[in-house]
Amino acid sequence: MTDNQFDNFFREKLINHSAPVPEGLWEKIRPEKEKRPKGFFLRKINGTGLLIAALLVGSLMIGLLTYQHPASVPATEAALNTSKTNATTIDHSTNIITGNNSTLTSRTKQSSLPTEVKSEIIEEKTIGSIPAKKENSVTLLPAANNVRSFEANSSVTKKEVSFKPMIAHEQTQLTEVPETTVEENKYVSANIAQASLFYQSTSVNAATGLVQKNLADNGHSKFIKSSIIVCPTNRGRSNFNSDWSFELFASPDYGFKSVSNVSASQQYLDKKDSTESMQIGYSAGFRVVKPLNNNWLLKTGLQYSQINQKFSYRNENEIKTTTVITTRSIIRSPGDTVLVTDTSTLQQIGYSVKTIRNHYRSFDIPLTLGYQFGNEDLTIGINGGVIFNITSWYQGELLDTSLTSVPMSKISNSYYRSNIGMGLYTSISVLKRISENTHLFFEPYFRYNLSNMTNTASPYNQRFQVGGLAIGLRFDLNR
Amino acid sequence: MLFEQYAGKMMSVCLRYAIDSMEAEDIMQDGFIKVFQYLHQFKFEGSFEGWIRRIIVNTAIRHLEKKKIQFKEIDESGANAPKLDPYAYSHLGQDDLMKLINQLPEGYKVVFNLNVIEGYSHEEIAEMLHIQPGTSRSQLVKARKMLQHQILQLQKIAV
Numbered sequence: 303m304t305d306n307q308f309d310n311f312f313r314e315k316l317i318n319h320s321a322p323v324p325e326g327l328w329e330k331i332r333p334e335k336e337k338r339p340k341g342f343f344l345r346k347i348n349g350t351g352l353l354i355a356a357l358l359v360g361s362l363m364i365g366l367l368t369y370q371h372p373a374s375v376p377a378t379e380a381a382l383n384t385s386k387t388n389a390t391t392i393d394h395s396t397n398i399i400t401g402n403n404s405t406l407t408s409r410t411k412q413s414s415l416p417t418e419v420k421s422e423i424i425e426e427k428t429i430g431s432i433p434a435k436k437e438n439s440v441t442l443l444p445a446a447n448n449v450r451s452f453e454a455n456s457s458v459t460k461k462e463v464s465f466k467p468m469i470a471h472e473q474t475q476l477t478e479v480p481e482t483t484v485e486e487n488k489y490v491s492a493n494i495a496q497a498s499l500f501y502q503s504t505s506v507n508a509a510t511g512l513v514q515k516n517l518a519d520n521g522h523s524k525f526i527k528s529s530i531i532v533c534p535t536n537r538g539r540s541n542f543n544s545d546w547s548f549e550l551f552a553s554p555d556y557g558f559k560s561v562s563n564v565s566a567s568q569q570y571l572d573k574k575d576s577t578e579s580m581q582i583g584y585s586a587g588f589r590v591v592k593p594l595n596n597n598w599l600l601k602t603g604l605q606y607s608q609i610n611q612k613f614s615y616r617n618e619n620e621i622k623t624t625t626v627i628t629t630r631s632i633i634r635s636p637g638d639t640v641l642v643t644d645t646s647t648l649q650q651i652g653y654s655v656k657t658i659r660n661h662y663r664s665f666d667i668p669l670t671l672g673y674q675f676g677n678e679d680l681t682i683g684i685n686g687g688v689i690f691n692i693t694s695w696y697q698g699e700l701l702d703t704s705l706t707s708v709p710m711s712k713i714s715n716s717y718y719r720s721n722i723g724m725g726l727y728t729s730i731s732v733l734k735r736i737s738e739n740t741h742l743f744f745e746p747y748f749r750y751n752l753s754n755m756t757n758t759a760s761p762y763n764q765r766f767q768v769g770g771l772a773i774g775l776r777f778d779l780n781r
Numbered sequence: 782m783l784f785e786q787y788a789g790k791m792m793s794v795c796l797r798y799a800i801d802s803m804e805a806e807d808i809m810q811d812g813f814i815k816v817f818q819y820l821h822q823f824k825f826e827g828s829f830e831g832w833i834r835r836i837i838v839n840t841a842i843r844h845l846e847k848k849k850i851q852f853k854e855i856d857e858s859g860a861n862a863p864k865l866d867p868y869a870y871s872h873l874g875q876d877d878l879m880k881l882i883n884q885l886p887e888g889y890k891v892v893f894n895l896n897v898i899e900g901y902s903h904e905e906i907a908e909m910l911h912i913q914p915g916t917s918r919s920q921l922v923k924a925r926k927m928l929q930h931q932i933l934q935l936q937k938i939a940v
Contacts, residue, residue, distance in 0.1 A: 305925060307867060309897045312878060312928075316898050319875045320789030321796050324806050328784055331813045562822065569839045569909055618846075618911075704908065 547591035549603070551745070551774025555583040557609035557662070557766040566703060566761035574701050574762075581610040581659070585770060589668065601670045601685070609766050611660040613699050615707045616653050624648040656707060660698025662718075662755070662766060666691050668727055676733075681741070683731040689749055691722045696755075703761055717760040725751040733776060745772040784813060787830060791837045797882055797894050798841035812840040838899055842909055845891060852888035852916055865929045869936055881931050889924035892917050 557580050563571055587605025594600060628644040670687030695711075696718040702708045710717070729747035736742050749768040756764045792809055799805035815836050823832055873881075882890055891910065895901045896917070901909070903917040910917070 308865070308870075308925060308929070311867070311870060312882075312897050313900075315873075315875050315878050316793070316797070316882075318790065319793040319879070321793040321879075323788040323792045323809075324802070327788070327806060327809060330810050331784065331817075567839075567905075567908070568835055569842070572839065572843070705911070 545593050546779040547593070547599075547776050548779055549589040549591055549601070549743070549774055549776045550587075551589070551743075551772040552586040553584060553745075553747070553770040553772035555585050555607065555609065555768050555770035556580065557583060557611070557768050559611075560765050560767065562763045564760065564762050570701070570703055570705065571762060573705055577613055577615050577701055578660075579612045579614070581612050583607065583609040583662075583768075585768075585772070587668075591776065597673055597675060599672045599674060599683075601668065601672060601687075603668060605666050605668060607664050607666060607768065609662040609768065611662065611698070613656075613658045613660050613707075615656045615658075615699070615701065617656060617707075618653050620652055620654040622650040622652065624650070656699075658699045660696070660700070660710075662694065662696050664691055664694035664722070666725075670727055670729075672731070674731070674733075679735050681731075681733040683733070685727075685729045685731060685745075685747075687727050689725045689727040691725070693720055694718075694722055694755070695720060717757065718755055719753075719757050722751055722755050723753040725749050725753075729772070739778040741776040741778075743772075743774055743776055745774070746770070747772055783816075787833050788813075790830070791833060793879070794834060794837050795841060796879060797898065798838070798845065798891065800887075804844065808837065808841045808844050811844070812837040815840060834899070838895070839909075842891070845887070850887050850891060850910065852892075852910075852912060852920055865932060870932045873932070873935075877935075881928055884931060885924055885927060888920050889927060892920040893924040893928075896921050 559578070559580055561571065561575070566574075585605055585607040587603055589601045589603030589605075592600045624647070626646045626648055628646070630642050630644075632640045632642055634640060666689050668687065668689045670685045672683045672685035674681050674683035676682050697711050699707050699709050700717070727747065727749050729745045731743050731745040733741040733743040747770055749770075751765050751767060754763045754765050756762065788809075791812065792805065795805035795808040795812070796802065799808055812833075816833050819836070823829065882893065885893065892906060895906045895909070896903065903914040903921075906912075906917040907914040
């Protein structure tokens with residue numbers, strides 16, 4: 303018989319041996335199973351789930367952003383449309399004006415006056431000269447300009463006679479299609495095009511304002527409604543915010559550790575888990591805030607974070623040796639005294655508990671996009687973005703695979719990476735104005751690191767997810 | 782149900798490591814709580830039963846650690862390894878073998894179970910029990926010798 307045969311016999315007999323299970327054992331396990339702490343909810347969510355969540359949040363934010371645009375984009379489109387429509391309106395008025403050559407010359411002379419004043423003067427004059435037809439005073443300045451250019455063209459002037467009646471007809475029936483010959487129509491079209499080109503080349507702001515005002519005076523509200531011209535210098539920039547802000551903050555943090563096994567024994571992981579417990583850490587830093595408009599803002603800066611961990615290691619089989627010296631005197635029968643000294647050793651076997659505070663430190667650059675709403679006094683914001691690690695290091699003691707406590711520092715670091723890459727960052731901020739340019743803010747946040755902090759040499763994978771409450775001040779600059 | 786499916790086999794494991802049924806029940810309870818606690822960490826990389834068994838064995842060792850296992854070197858210099866034919870023990874049933882194992886000194890029993898039944902190497906056992914691999918080897922040799930002695934004794938009684 304060999305030892306192998308003997309061993310195999312035992313193994314084969316006992317490996318699948320089943321013993322009766324005491325009754326009620328499940329009843330003892332079940333409550334423990336049910337009351338077992340579920341852990342932090344994100345421990346259950348894997349990286350893919352978080353990526354999907356981040357995409358959803360991103361989509362939501364983009365949705366909110368694009369929700370803003372319909373208000374501004376159609377406004378721009380409307381402005382563009384109205385400018386086109388307005389050109390037509392001006393043409394109408396131009397045609398109207400060309401009919402009255404006698405008043406045009408004097409009006410042209412007045413064109414050097416400031417526009418607003420000029421319009422009033424012209425209007426008064428026109429009303430005075432042609433009281434029955436207000437239409438004639440509608441577009442005095444463009445008409446004058448138009449006629450000036452019109453007169454410069456000698457060939458066109460020749461045809462002016464045949465054109466005038468048609469214009470007069472148009473004066474009274476602005477909405478009616480004039481019954482003119484094909485040649486006249488062509489001429490009118492050419493004239494319209496010329497007039498509008500010329501008109502656009504002159505001071506647009508002043509002229510359009512004048513046109514609108516005069517059209518309104520003449521009951522052309524339909525035209526006005528569709529011909530509001532937005533000043534080009536202001537167009538599309540009405541919401542642009544040129545402010546800057548600066549934030550200083552500090553935060554108590556709490557790290558949530560997640561560990562998964564790579565090549566370590568379960569016993570090692572259990573032991574590691576039982577020796578480490580998370581404690582309150584902190585973060586501090588600054589951020590530069592750039593508002594994109596009244597609601598959206600971009601933030602970036604630099605922050606320092608420290609996650610604290612308590613490491614309690616129980617060192618078994620600690621031997622404490624005490625030497626005991628006992629001295630006694632013996633009086634013997636002859637009457638002499640003998641001094642006796644006994645030396646004994648007392649050995650106590652027990653355990654010692656080593657408690658050390660481990661630190662995990664890092665420098666990071668956050669880059670977030672935020673949406674804020676509220677009033678001047680109280681603002682609430684939702685922020686989301688990424689956080690880039692610049693450098694990180696671990697300091698303290700931890701268990702190695704032989705279950706021995708070993709020191710770990712920035713230099714002697716065999717398990718932890720010096721850069722953990724990118725993480726996701728989300729927060730909700732509440733800002734309260736405390737002075738004209740200063741806000742106090744509270745910002746609960748959560749940081750989810752996408753990568754493990756351990757390297758490939760480590761027998762396990764470990765990550766810290768951090769939650770905290772940033773408290774700080776925001777200073778408005780460039781206001 | 783997970784518990785019903787594996788409870789019998791795991792109870793047998795617990796009984797092999799524990800001193801008595803009460804302790805086995807404690808190990809079983811702690812072990813299955815851990816199984817449910819770490820169930821989400823099972824990566825489907827090996828057999829599920831093997832994974833549960835490792836948890837139960839580790840739990841048993843932690844229980845024994847609390848009591849400080851004594852890896853005694855029992856003086857058996859006078860006794861050589863007995864010659865034992867396979868027929869001498871082939872008739873032994875599972876319960877007999879369980880009794881024989883449970884009669885071993887604690888250190889012998891743990892090492893024998895880990896090496897022979899669970900299949901851990903001496904290096905792994907050394908790491909698990911914080912002992913030298915040599916200690917594990919010598920404990921196994923002695924455990925085997927003691928078991929063979931016990932089987933011989935049983936044979937003599939039967940005769």
